[in-house]
Amino acid sequence: MKNVSFLKTILIGLGIISIAFLGCKKKSSDVSLDDKSGPSYQLSLWKTTDTPPGADQKVPDSLGGNGFEAIASSLGFTTYTNTEFDLKHSGDPRAVVGGHIRFTISRFPLSFRPFFYGQNSNFSENLQMTSLCYETLCSLNMEQEPSASLATHWKISPDNLIFTFRIDPNARFSSGLSVTSEDIVATFKLLMDETILSPSIQQIFSKFETPVALSKYIVQVKAKEFDCRAFKTFSNSLVVLSAKEISGLSGKEFxxxxxxxxxxxxxxxxxxxxxxxxxxxxxxxxxDDYWAKDYPISKYAGNFDRISFFVTKDNPTLEYEKFKKGEVDKFWFTGNTTDKWIGDTTYPAIKNNWIKRDRVFTDGPVGSSGLFFNMRKPPFDDIRVRKAFFHLFDRASIISKLLFNEYVPIHSFYANTPYENVSNPEIEYNPELAATLLAEAGYTTKNNDGLLMKNGRPFRLELGIPKPLEKFLTPYQQTLRQAGIDLQIKFQDGNAITKNIAERNFNITWANYGGLDDPYPKTSIASELANKNDNNNITGFKNPYADELIKQYDITCSQKDKYAIIQKIDSVEASMVHCALAWTPKGIRVAYWDKFGIPEWVFSKTSQIGSHDLAIMSGWWYDKEKALAIEEAKKSNKVFEGNGKIREVYYWKNLKK
Incomplete structure (x- = not known):
């Protein structure tokens, strides 16, 4: 999400994100924290059709109907079996359904469409809703390999070009209608309509022909060219919508x-x-009528009856105060509240151990954050200027003085993953070198105000930022001024910043991007996207060598070779200096009211900074006894047992499979 809170992840234009929680299943449970009069049990709120469970009796076994499982292997289909490792980490057996969890967010969604389904839908709010409200043909298991979701079986042709899926006959939309092959076809056609204004996703799916419904439950799609990622891309990225609702709609109408x-x-x-x-x-x-609620893989996932989000715009301090008062249940510490993480330990809720604090280390990608340069126009079409701006970015000082050494600088676009190129240069603060580079770029004189001049114009730029970012970029503004550059900071809300980025109406902008467990660089640096709006190549990145590496990456199946190719791409990105990379925190730092059940791993294996809330929504549960105990403790100011210290969780780092 293009977010106005400091260091929160934006997922704008990230291409296809592999969503680990798509296809989560629901357990049956006789133990509910709430009575069954709540909204979760009021099926009439969403259900319009009552379709009998199971397969359509008119569909024969060979076409995906009853009995297909017995003959699937003979027809060449793969039958997926969950591993013990996946089942263990899909949820905690102690979990129960019920209860409510409340979050704050710093902006209201620009749309409630699925992630990347049209303009203004490629943000973290859409990702969260998509992960919980929609499904794809396959999910991804702990090893980021396809696993069953809407599809129970699949078949890949020997040339890796034709993919055939058998849809689970039990699958139902919330409306009550069966999920069928026609829904996959209709969804694909909608996404390929250019008026939906989503060039990145069309770039992805343009490599496939229109799917064909072979039967009610069997659908087939053909890739136009060989790509080792093609099966995973199609099966895990096409969020399936109802044909009854979208058939005949143009992208604009949608x-x-x-x-x-x-x-x-x-x-x-x-x-x-x-x-x-x-x-x-x-x-x-x-x-509660979710079609797969008895499936084992997520038997203990998706436990909260209600998940609420309350908007607190551009004010991390107010968000924090709401959390301390118990108006919301969980708080994520970003750069703006790092001082609270370290020093605010004397208020009653934390002194009495009603609030817990965790620092969690996962294997999730760090992503990238920092100052992104628009290379399409002056002054940042000159790499010497871009390098100079990076050398004037005193990250070490900001980390030390303002972030209390709770952060480390980023040197890679693929940090904390095997794809990271550890040989990327560590660009350090060097105003003397910056001055030399600027002089080489033609900024050789200054006017009476001390501003560098070129072609008769002073070096003056505007940077739109959210107010909370001010204290971190004011030192940079001052450093630039000393170098003869007037950086005029303008406070803007998230919608304005998002619009300017999408329309390329900026010279320099601050952005935070989530990373991918399985990188897809084509959606962020492919030259073909450089001069198009509404995609994630926001800097206008063009590099023939990078384009060639992307082509190699698409047809490379060896994981070792894929690592090597992305490391080369990482090196190219670093050498182009299209972004002055900033910093990342040491672990994911959260606080929460102690009224929840939490698995020992806390977050999922690949949880990352800006999207870790998904692990909470999917894997935590409401503990009624704990919640009641806190309410009683508030009345008497009772102190709970414990020392209130920060707990550091290294489960995934220490795990030996």
Whole structure:
């Protein structure tokens, strides 16, 4: 999400993100924290059709109907079996359903469409809703390999070009309609309509021909060219919508119809229209009639009946105060609140051990954050200027003085992954070298105000930022001024910044991007996207060698070779200096009211800084006894046992499979 809070992840234009929680299943449980009169059990709020369970009796076994499982192998289909490792980490057996969890967010969603389904839908809010409300043909297991979701079986042709899927006959949309092959076909056609204004996703799916419905439950798609990632891309990226709802809609009509309401999905949660208050809050409701609630892989996942989000715009301090008062349940410490993480330990809730604090280390990618340069126009079309701006970025001083050494500088676009090129140069603060580079770029004189001049114009730029970022970029502004550059900081809200980035209406901008477990550089640096709006190549990156490496990457199947190719791409990106990379925290730092059950790993293996909330929504659960104990403790100011110290969680770092 293009987020106005400091160091929160934006997922704008990230291409295809492999969403580990797509396809989560729901357990049956006789133990519910709430009675069954709540919204989760009011099926009439979303269900319009009552389709009998199981397969359509008219469909023969050979075409995916009853009995298909017995003959699937003879037909060449793969039958996926979950590993013990996956099952163990899919949820905690202690989990129970029920309860409510509340989060703050710093902006209201620009749309309630699925992630990347049209303009203004490629942000973390959309990712969260998509992960819980929609499903793909396959999910990804702990090793980032395809596993069953809407599809129970699949077949890959020997040339790796034709993919055939058998859809689970039990799969149902929230409306009650069966999920069928026609839904996959209709969804694909919608995404390929250019008026949906999503060039990145069209770039991905343009490599496939239109899927063909071979039967009600069998669908086939053909890749236009060989790509080792093609099966995973199609099976894990096509978020399936209902043909009944979208057939015949143009992309523009889809955008107009679904902005502040959501299309029908097949996932466990739903966003009801009555639970959306524009610019203020929205809530996701668990559907107790979720079609796969007895499936083992997520038997203990998706436990909260209600998940609510309350908007607190551009004010991390206010978000924190709301958390301390118990108005929301969890708080994520970013750069703006690092001082609170370290020093705010005397308020009653934390002194009495009603609040817990964790620093969690995962194997999730760090992503990239920093100052991104628009290389399409002066002055940043000159690499010497870009290098100079990076050398004037005193990261070490900011980390030491303002971030209390809780952060480390980033030198790679693939940090904390095997794809990182550890040989990338560590660009350090060097104003003397910056001055030399600027002089080489033609900035050789200064006017009476001390500003560098070129072609009769003073070196003056504007940087739009959210207010919370001010204290971290004011030192940079001052350093630039000493070098003869007037950086005028303008405070803007997230919507304005997002619009300017999408329309390329900037010279320099601050952005934070989440990373990918399985990188897809084509969506962020491919030359073909450089001069198009509404995609994630925001800097206008063009490099023939990088384009060639991307082509090699797409047809490379060896994981070792894939690592090597991305490391080369990482090196090219670093050498182009299209971004002055900033910093990343040491672990994911959170605090929460102690009224939840939490698995020992806390977050999933690949949870990353800006999207770790998904692991909470999927894997934590409401503990009624703990919640009642806190309410009673508030009345008497009772102190709970414990020392209140920060717990450091290294589960994934220490895990030996």
């Amino acid at each position: 955008l107009d119809k679904f902005q502040f309401n959501s299309p029908v999905g097949s996932g466990e949660y739903i966003v009801l229209a009555k639970d959306i208050t524009k610019q203020q809050n929205y809530t996701l409701t668990r559907r």
